[in-house]
Amino acid sequence: MTPTPDVLVVGAGMAGLTAAHALAARGLRAVVLEAGADVGGLVAAGTVGGYEVDLGAEAFALRRPEVLALAEGLGLAVERPAGRSWVWAEDGDAVGAVPIPAGSLLGIPANPDDADVRLAIGPDGAARAAQDAHLGPEVGADAADLAALVRARMGEAVLARLVRPVAGGIHNADPADLAVDSVAPGLRAALAREGSLAAAVRALLAAAPPGAAVATTTGGLFRLPRALRDAVVAAGGEVRTGSRVTALRRVAAPGPGAGERAGASRGGSGADGAEAAIWEAAVTGPGGPATLRAPRVVLATPGGAALDLLRGLVDVSDVALPAGSAITHVTLAVRATALDAAPRGSGLLVPPGAAAVRAKALTHASAKWAWLAAATAPGEHVLRVSYGRPGERTDDVEPALALRDAATLLGVPLPPASLLDARVVARAGALAASTPAHLAQVARLGERVRALPGLRVTGAWVAGTGLAAVVAHAQAVAGEISQ
Structure with a gap:
């Protein structure tokens, strides 16, 4: 018995x-x-184009030590991502991708005057963000949600062009629905201590482990x-x-x-x-x-x-x-030598309201993770295109749409003949804010x-x-x- x-x-x-x-x-x-x-x-895992890859979560944050210690305790090798991440920008006739500022937390810049910040939010947005340094620490201190905090300290441009695509992409929710203390533990305390939001971000980044903010287990999460x-x-x-x-x-x-x-x-x-x-x-x-x-x-x-x-x-x-929003991930295996140079690094995030694409994010998985880069054949690449924001439908998402969006976001032609295989994974309300x-x-x-x-x-x-x-x-x- x-x-x-x-x-x-x-x-x-x-x-x-x-x-x-x-x-x-x-x-x-x-x-x-x-x-x-x-x-x-x-x-979760699945096979696309002959490669076993992550179809669900693909990485974990290093801001806390528990997951890294767990993986290493189980004897699993761990690796950090390669390449920078980008954000899609549409400003009048100017449409394209810009790098996410290296010194940032959930899109909140540690230095509002950084060249990459100015490129992403424009000179007026950067000037407004710089006012953060001259505001008293009480401004935004009582903000319970991330959007209210960022708007009060750094203004609408930082929120719309950096925080909304970055934090929203990570947590599948609008920053207005994200509790600061849940998604950025210690940020409000650092604001009170350091006197500005940028300084608070710098303090948290300085206390974090060096290198990338995320990692995965070699071979797939x-x-x-x-x-x-x-x-x-x-x-x-x-x-x-x-x-x-x-x-x-x-x-x-x-x-x-x-x-x-x-x-x-x-x-x-x-x-x-x-x-x-x-x-x-x-x-x-x-x-x-x-x-x-x-x-x-x-x-x-x-x-x-x-x-x-x-x-x-x-x-x-x-x-x-x-109510978590419906999300759909389309994983594509493509043959395109133009992607060998990883034109958008590890991938990019798209702010709400973009006209050029429906996707909210793209991950160039075979450029992001060394284990997958080593596994893929020459000229072949694995991409993940993600859909689904609060209030949006995703039941009509199919590989052809994902391939078109990927070509636009990456700035590389991806004709239908380049598609080797695809896998669509839809989840209804899986990630609630x-x-x-x-x-x-x-x-x-x-x-x-x-x-x-x-x-x-x-x-x-x-x-x-x-x-x-x-x-x-x-x-x-x-x-x-x-x-």
């Missing part, structure tokens, strides 16, 4: 796998239940969830795909006097409750319906599924999940969940977007529930 696990982890995305791995390091056996056919969630899965199994745990948890309840633990102990646990401490009662999960899977029990449960599903399971256990009536209101709701929900012994919730919808936030939160949750 299979022994009762120490922990049930619901969801095998990066949050669930990270939590299970951290629990295993503490000597706890986890069974991970994933409704889908594969692990990784938004970190998808290798990270696979390595986590293998490590969990090697430690004695299980990862079951095609296994959907449909209900969750707390029942009396087996053994003499279990009923009395379970009743007492409802108001007790986490440790006492974990010994007095047990969690029971109803699961549908390849073998039909089943019931699994464990003293601890970590919910690491997307927000909607987590709230469905929590409903009836805690009050979730005041939690309204932000971490708005200030949502963060407050999540904090209240977290307090209610912590009152239930042996239950915790993690995932991007509570941790914030980006692997750095997700991994750190999942590891913290594993530490809490293991005590």
Whole structure:
């Protein structure tokens, strides 16, 4: 008979796998239940043009150390991107790409008078941004969202031409919907300390690891969830795909006097409750319906599924999940020797309202990552063209459109005959913005969940977007529930 696990982890995305791995390091056996056919969630892989590449998230931020340490601890090699990033600019008849200023954070320049900043936002925009140095630190200090902060300190041009395409492209949301403290931790504190937004950015950049702000695992970021899965199994745990948890309840633990102990646990401490009662999960899977029990449960599903399971256990009536916009990535394998020179470096971002293209971003993946550059045949390239802003439809996006947009953005002819293969991946509402209101709701929900012994919730919808936030939160949750 299979022994009762120490922990049930619901969801095998990066949050669930990270939590299970951290629990295993503490000597706890986890069974991970994933409704889908594969692990990784938004970190997914696929084959395009004969190359196995990332079809979901492709990199992680280095502003926090957790993901880098996790990857290296699993024995994975890590590499930084090559080439600069660009931003698309349309100013009257002047249409083209300009480099993203090297010294910037989410598009906020560390030096508004830098030549690349002036090129991107024009002399008038640069003059307005330079006023930041003469404003008191109280200006914008109370701004909860990124757009309000940037507009107050540096003006509309910096927001529209740099921050909106850069921060919006990273987080798939308008900066007005991004909580400053979530997407740029420490920025407001640095503003108060340094006296200007530019100086605050310089301080945060100086404290960050040298080199690129992001990295990936050599061979593709998808290798990270696979390595986590293998490590969990090697430690004695299980990862079951095609296994959907449909209900969750707390029942009396087996053994003499279990009923009395379970009743007492409802108001007790986490440790006492974990010994007095047990969690029971109803699961549908390849073998039909089943019931699994464990003293601890970590919910690491997307927000909607987590709230469905929590409903009836805690009050979730005041939690309204932000509506994430639909996004579509089109990965293209092309043969075009004109791309050998990487004319737009690692890729470029497009601000909202661009007339020349519908795309919001392009990644020249085989120029950005050394591992993929080494894998591709001479003259062949892998591009990713991304679509989907808040309120925009993406269900009509197809490879032909992506190829045309790529040619425009890269400034290189890409006729239909240059296309070797394509893969379209659409995700509906996968990345919801971490708005200030949502963060407050999540904090209240977290307090209610912590009152239930042996239950915790993690995932991007509570941790914030980006692997750095997700991994750190999942590891913290594993530490809490293991005590």
